[in-house]
């Protein structure tokens with residue numbers, strides 16, 4: 020693994036310099052915003068019209084990563100500003116959802132774990148309590164979303180929640196009581212049973228009987244169709260399962276992360292530019308850079324967990340994804356606040372756009388390759 024990183028050292032260092040050059044400027048410029056995308060190159064702001072939007076932790080989380088790696092105070096100030104802006108969302112219990120791990124684990128959780136800030140600790144434990152409160156004790160799963168008009172779905176689970184349950188492992192360490200962790204384990208075990216197909220591809224949404232937990236049907240969600248393979252869902256599974264392994268040591272979680280990773284690598288190995296869905300028709304050509312960036316983070320962590328002779332499979336794939344996307348999808352211009360273009364929210368009606376979590380995971384991947392060991396999840 021070290022050899023492969025050394026062979027790519029110049030590219031890693033140059034890419035990190037470009038990230039720091041852009042973000043040190045944008046950190047100040049967008050300090051009082053919670054960005055999601057850019058409009059004409061300028062960050063938008065979610066905090067007024069959608070404070071509980073699921074991506075609102077990524078900007079502050081990325082600022083923490085930059086601060087940890089560089090110790091540039093501008094990043095810390097923006098991260099702390101972002102966390103305080105997010106207090107508006109923390110008070111909106113009815114608007115909150117399964118994605119509170121994305122929102123507060125990498126924001127307040129990191130702030131607390133890195134600086135010892137007690138207010139951040141309270142925020143992250145509160146978010147963990149919100150997530151735990153979504154556990155269906157009969158069905159043994161964490162419920163996805165809240166009902167929306169004309170669609171009640173008490174029994175729905177989604178692959179994305181694998182990225183949220185690290186919040187529960189972290190909360191259990193913090194309070195010295197495994198009750199949060201037990202919820203995470205039940206949810207991860209359900210996910211292996213009901214979301215991971217034998218070929219390593221992943222189902223986005225499963226509808227369960229909320230009284231028994233029995234799987235009733237699979238639903239397409241943000242991918243192309245029922246039975247297809249939404250690439251960001253594959254990435255959530257790769258990184259989510261290796262994180263569950265890191266937090267628990269349970270081998271089945273690492274094996275599942277590897278299984279999904281093998282499928283992902285097979286699907287991208289022609290040019291390492293991930294499509295939105297690996298089982299969609301050839302036209303239209305829709306990419307999702309966010310899937311590649313998140314998968315790269317998971318692959319790097321898998322490489323750290325497997326024996327020496329296996330590491331190169333995962334680190335090579337991560338390097339190829341990151342290098343291909345840097346060449347084709349990154350925008351280093353000062354006229355653009357975002358870094359990674361060509362994200363796509365969903366297959367149907369999908370359009371290419373920069374999305375904040377694409378930048379977050381791209382930055383996190385290069386941060387890891389630079390040797391930063393502090394894990395934000």
Ligand code: GLY
Pocket residue numbers: 073118179241251364
């Ligand atoms: N968690 C929703 C998404 O991946 O778009």
